[in-house]
Amino acid sequence: MPVSPDKNKLYPNEQIRSVCYINNLPGRPNVEIGDYTYYSDNGRSPESFYDNIQHHYEFLGDKLIIGKFCALAEGVTFIMNGANHRMEGFTTYPFNIFAGGWEKVTPTKEQLPFKGDTIIxxxxxxGQGVTVMPGVTIGHGAIVAANSTVVKDVEPYAIAGGNPARTIRKRFDDEVISLLLELQWWSWDEQKIFEHLEELVSSSDADTLKRLLKLP
Structure with a gap:
């Protein structure tokens, strides 16, 4: 009996081809995606996921890092640092990209706003239609509501929503969140996850987590 879907398949369930494990797409510089993280798109092939990473230019060096077991709904978009314009002058208009002599004011990397890596x-x-702006960190276990724009960090196990996104509430109390961050179930092997699936999807109490933390 299998204990997990094949994490090395693009379409782990061939009957649901609107969902794919995106780390099995051809690689892209400065993008790191963990096992079992999926993208779902009912309007286009989910293989179009990389189209949703916008203004990501290798020479800038910023990374998009997405962890394991993440669920990315249709239209999730990551705006990277290449979208930024020079801001210290009277105008933000990017004259240089049109050439014709205007390239004389091409900014250096240091003159552009740079927010750093985007980390999920x-x-x-x-949720569907979420936009994540450059340099944002979204913590483990967080949920971001559909059509939200994330402009600042989201704490682990928080529910955030809106434009700009704000924390609506925490998913659990502080003790449970602390225990979940200690447990890090996403680092377990497939057999251990299989044996404790019911607890992972159905439990929300500290006692269960304390018991799981004692497992070998």
Whole structure:
């Protein structure tokens, strides 16, 4: 009896080809995606996922890092640092990209706003149409509501929503969140996850987590 779907298949369930494990798509520089993280798209092939990473230019060096077991819904978009314009002058208009002599004001990398890497933790759910802005960190276990724009960090196991996204509430109390971050179930092997699936999807109490933490 199998204990997990094949994490090395693009379409782990051939009957649902609107969902794919995106780390099995051809690689892209400065993009790291963990096992079992999927993208779902009912309008286009989910293989179009990389089209949703916008303004990502290798020479800038910023990374998009997405953890394991994340659920990314249709239209989730990552805006990277290449979207930024120079801001210290009277105008933000990017004259240089049109050439014709205007390239004389091409900015250096240091003159452009740079927010750093965009990091999505493990077990994160991004709802349909979510936009994540450059340099944001979304913590483990967080949920971001559909059509939200994330402009600042989201704490682990928080539910955030809106434009700009704000924390609506925590998913669990502080003790449970602390225990979940200690447990890091997403780092378990497939057999251990299989044996404790019911607890992972049905439990929300500290006692269960304390017992799971004692497992070998």
């Amino acid at each position: 933790g493990n077990d994160v759910w991004l």
